[in-house]
Amino acid sequence: MNMEENLESIISGAGKIKFAEPNPFLYNRIKQHIESQKSRPVLSKSTIRIAIAGLVILCVLNIIVLFSVNGEQPSKEYGYSLDIFSTGNE
Amino acid sequence: MKPQPETNKEHQKHYELLQKIALGDESSLKLLYDEFSTKVFNTAISYLQDISEAEEITQDVFLKIYNSALTFKKKSSVSTWIYRITVNKSLDRIKYYKRKKRISLAASFFIHRDEDELKNVIDILHPGTLQEQKEESKILFAAINKLPDGQKTVFILRHVENLPQKEIADITKLSVKAVESLLQRAKQNLRKELNYIFNNRRKQ
Numbered sequence: 001m002n003m004e005e006n007l008e009s010i011i012s013g014a015g016k017i018k019f020a021e022p023n024p025f026l027y028n029r030i031k032q033h034i035e036s037q038k039s040r041p042v043l044s045k046s047t048i049r050i051a052i053a054g055l056v057i058l059c060v061l062n063i064i065v066l067f068s069v070n071g072e073q074p075s076k077e078y079g080y081s082l083d084i085f086s087t088g089n090e
Numbered sequence: 091m092k093p094q095p096e097t098n099k100e101h102q103k104h105y106e107l108l109q110k111i112a113l114g115d116e117s118s119l120k121l122l123y124d125e126f127s128t129k130v131f132n133t134a135i136s137y138l139q140d141i142s143e144a145e146e147i148t149q150d151v152f153l154k155i156y157n158s159a160l161t162f163k164k165k166s167s168v169s170t171w172i173y174r175i176t177v178n179k180s181l182d183r184i185k186y187y188k189r190k191k192r193i194s195l196a197a198s199f200f201i202h203r204d205e206d207e208l209k210n211v212i213d214i215l216h217p218g219t220l221q222e223q224k225e226e227s228k229i230l231f232a233a234i235n236k237l238p239d240g241q242k243t244v245f246i247l248r249h250v251e252n253l254p255q256k257e258i259a260d261i262t263k264l265s266v267k268a269v270e271s272l273l274q275r276a277k278q279n280l281r282k283e284l285n286y287i288f289n290n291r292r293k294q
Contacts, residue, residue, distance in 0.1 A: 010226045011249070011280055022131040022148055027123050030152045034116065037157075 104168035112159035119156055126169070127152070129251070130176045136246045137180035139231055147183060151175050170260045173247070177261060181239055233283040241276035244269050 043051075104125075110118035127148060134147035154175050162171060234242060240262070247258045248269075255273075259266045 010230050010284060011277060020128075020132060020135065022127055023145055026127070026145055026148060027120065030119075030123070030149050030156075031116065033149065033153055034119075034156055037153075 173261045244272040245276040
């Protein structure tokens with residue numbers, strides 16, 4: 001058999017591969033996964049973590065914004081309580 | 091036995107099974123599993139060349155079927171849909187390993203590792219290979235692994251899974267002409283790669 005015929009026979013040999021069977025217990029594993037999915041809470045752990053991280057970031061941003069209104073330090077007159085809605089004309 | 095094209099009656103039966111699965115019927119999932127698990131497993135093994143990886147892909151595919159049965163639109167046959175999930179999951183897994191390999195190679199510049207750990211050469215035999223074709227099959231799958239994703243997919247589906255070109259076009263969402271051209275290119279590249287492997291062996 002020459003080189004070209006040899007290559008062709010190898011390529012066409014792909015079709016001669018018989019089908020192999022998966023592990024007979026594989027379906028049980030799938031079933032177990034489905035069961036564990038059912039008992040899992042609606043919100044996954046990662047979703048809860050992301051939500052908490054988002055809340056923390058929002059709180060930090062909020063505090064930064066509150067302390068940097070117009071670039072001024074909180075007035076002692078108001079006892080450090082922030083009056084961000086004040087126009088300064090009162 | 092190699093898969094045969096789905097008839098309308100079978101298509102309807104599979105669709106009804108899928109509708110029951112969407113309602114949470116596990117016995118219908120088992121029936122669908124009995125019919126498709128071998129096809130899914132063998133497609134995955136042709137891509138990944140690893141039995142346990144192929145089993146994991148099979149598991150992921152059936153979990154996806156169970157979770158997404160409700161969203162199945164009757165635009166394609168159930169068989170096409172299942173093959174599409176299998177192909178996508180297998181290609182995703184290959185991408186994941188390529189990424190992991192790149193990262194570990196980059197890390198190896200900083201951390202000294204055992205060379206064998208990084209080699210990760212695929213050298214496994216398809217379990218369905220006949221005894222007299224074992225060597226040829228090993229060479230062929232080594233060459234298939236080097237094909238680009240598109241060419242790899244059409245070659246596996248056409249020549250290993252024996253699917254008709256029309257179904258491959260539906261699975262890959264390409265035209266039949268595009269599938270034909272990919273097949274031609276896959277064969278050309280396989281010939282080049284096999285030539286290279288044989289020449290290397292002769293030199294050794």
